[in-house]
Structure formats: C-alpha cells, structure tokens
Amino acid sequence: MTQDARLADLLERIASALERLAPPPMPTLDLAQADAFVFEAASGRLRPVPRVAAVPLELLCGIDRVADILLDNTRRFARGLPANNALLWGARGMGKSSLVKAVHATVAREVAQPPALIEIHREEIDHLPRLLHLLARQERRCLLFCDDLSFDAGETSYKSLKAVLEGGLEGRPPNVLFYATSNRRHLMPRQMIENERSTAIHPGEAVEEKVS
Template identity: 70%
Template sequence: MSSPDPSHALLRRIADALDRLAPPAPAKTDFEAAEAFVWRADSGALAPVKRVNRVDLSLLRGIDRVRDLLVENTQRFARGLPANNALLWGARGMGKSSLVKSAHAAINRETDVAGRLKLVEIHREDIEGLPALMGLMRDAPYRFIVFCDDLSFDAGDTSYKSLKAVLEGGVEGRPSNVLFYATSNRRHLLQRDMMENERSTAINPGEAVEEKVSLSDRFGLWLGFHHCSQDD
C-alpha cells in the first residue's frame, strides 16, 4: 500500500488558505428594499437607505429655473427618454444636493414611474469603484440616478479618469438605465493649478489641459447656483 503523496496535502492546505482569504461574493441586491441606496466600496455592495434625508420640492425657493430644468431632465430619464448627466455647481448652502434628492422623490411618486427610479449615492473617495457599481445596475429592471455630493479632484488625484470613462461610456458603454448627477462648488472639477501643472509637464500641453477641462464637459446639463438674498 503506497503512502499518501505529501504534495497533495500541501496543495489542499494552500487551496483552503486561499479560500479563507478571498472576500465573499457580494449578496444580490434587493432593489425593492428601498428607493435609495449607498454604495459601500469596501464590500462591493449597495446598502438600502430606509429614510432619505430630504425636503419637499416645494420648499426649495429661489432656484426655480434650475429646479425646473433638473426635474424635467429627471422626468425624461425616468420615462426612458434621452436625458443628460447633470453637474450642479456653485455657492455652498444653496440647495444643490437637496434639489437632487427632492427631484428624485417627486418623480418617483408619479404614477407612471412609481418606485422604478432609484437614487444611489457614491462617496467622493469611492469614485474609482464606479465600474463595479455600474456592473450591479446594468441588467436590473430599474432606472438609476448615481449621485455624488461635493465632487472635485485635487492635485495628484487620478480617480477622475474612472468618472470620465463612465461618462464617456468606456468599452462597455454607460448602461442606458443609469444617469450621473454630481454637485460641486467648482464649475470645473479640477483645480486650475493642477491643470497648469499638467500643461507645464505634458508632451502636448494643449491636449493634457483639454482632457481635464473636458471632464466637466461630459455633463450635458450644467446648473449654476449663486448667492441670493432672503427676499429672493
């Protein structure tokens, strides 16, 4: 009777160790669990938000024009019509993020799309996880607004390329059931000194700066928010 091959036992122990190290596959998302979710990059999963922190759309004053434009864009998207990614930029405290959440809630209450429009928040530091997030939503029978609050990029930060790839479509193409809304206090998402540094070191300075400025251009809808008086 031959003795067991010790190499087989070693290989089994290695395989068992690798199984323990491998992260568990993310659970299938139950999109019926809520109308809003938060992307958890560490687990690669969407966490349902049972109660969204928002106000009624009618309470947002002094921003009538941008409100109407965003609501119309959101309505079109919810009904499967052409719509634009939106960048809400400008002064702090003017209701940019409140408008996104309130517009989503208002449209989601309309009878023809009730409950079919989901709001998914992704934190600024998790932008590089956008491709994985898109994969979760691509084949789901819902429409999604991916929302990033206070978005901007500092010197040395290359994660903007993940966002640009999603906005442009990349190889797979942005899913037709996904739209991207972002708020920022900057009209251009990258700092000017960052763009100037790229200009000074690039082989083709014009193309380097154009690549960074064009990130904001990937948003088809720009909505500016400006300081207003209490009377407004």
C-alpha cells in the same frame, strides 16, 4: 495513511488555500429593499436608507429654471426615455444637493417603479466602474448621486470617471444616470491646469484632457 489518503488530504489543503486566495464573491443586490441606498466601497454592498433627508421641491426658492430642467430630465429617465447626466455647480449653500433629493422624491411619487437613488462618496469615485458593473445587471433604473464632487492635485480618478460615463468600451449602463454636485464648474483647481500648462510638452493638449 495510504498514498491515496495522503493525496486526497493534500488536494483538500490546496483547494482550501485557493479559496482563501480567491476574491470574495460579488454581493447580491436587492434594490427592492428601499428607494435610496449608500454605496459602501469596502464591502461592495448597498446600504438601504429607510428615510432620505429631503425637503419638498416647492420649498426650494430661486432655482425654478434649474429645478424644472432637472425634474423633466429625471422624469424622462424614470419613464425609459433618453436623459442626460447632470452636474449642478455653484456656491456652497445654494441647494444643489437638496434639489437632487427633492427631484427624486417628486418623481418617486409619480411613477409606479421609481429609480433607486444611490449615493457614492467622492472619496470612493474610483470604485464607480465596479458599482456600474453591479447595477448593469439590475432591472431597476438607478440614479447615481455624488455630492461635492471635485478632484485635488495628484488625483487620477477623474480619468476613470470620464471613461466610464462617456468614452469606455462598455460605457454607462442604460439603466443608470449620474448626477453630481460641485462648487467648481470644472471640478479641478486652477493650479492643476496651470501646472500642466507650464510643464507639459504639449500644454494645450494636456489642458484639454483635464478640462474635458
């Protein structure tokens, strides 16, 4: 084997090794496949949901005021108008998740290009920045949904959630809205706040950071 051939073989092996070390390419999203998806953090892909387990909005009783507010907010978002992120909190079984799915189904029947409903699991909320980065390049509007959102002691993913939605440099993409449900109003257990109050040098500042 000549010197040039050995050099070419060496370069080919180096290139192959670099390809194995390189991160996998970002998945290609096709939001036209369905109106609802589930985000799978391990693969970074959106799994289409052919049929959403939703009940008609008119069957949800006793939450008319909240339903009207959320429906109006979602309609505004679907039409390209300013809209707000929303947290639905209350006791288990009050229809919070059912309301989100029912509102999305109602709006999907009203507009020609409905927003895609994308569920992200609570355990994968720290992957939210990556998901938002993928969705920011899409033309279709996307309604992110996280069911039963809360944070236990020792978790820090709430900081990335807050930064991405409100305080980060990029912020929330204009084509994305975030809805979450929770059994807690402040998303974190009381003992986390009490621990900060008892151990922090400036307890007031530490508590304010967590509550915010």
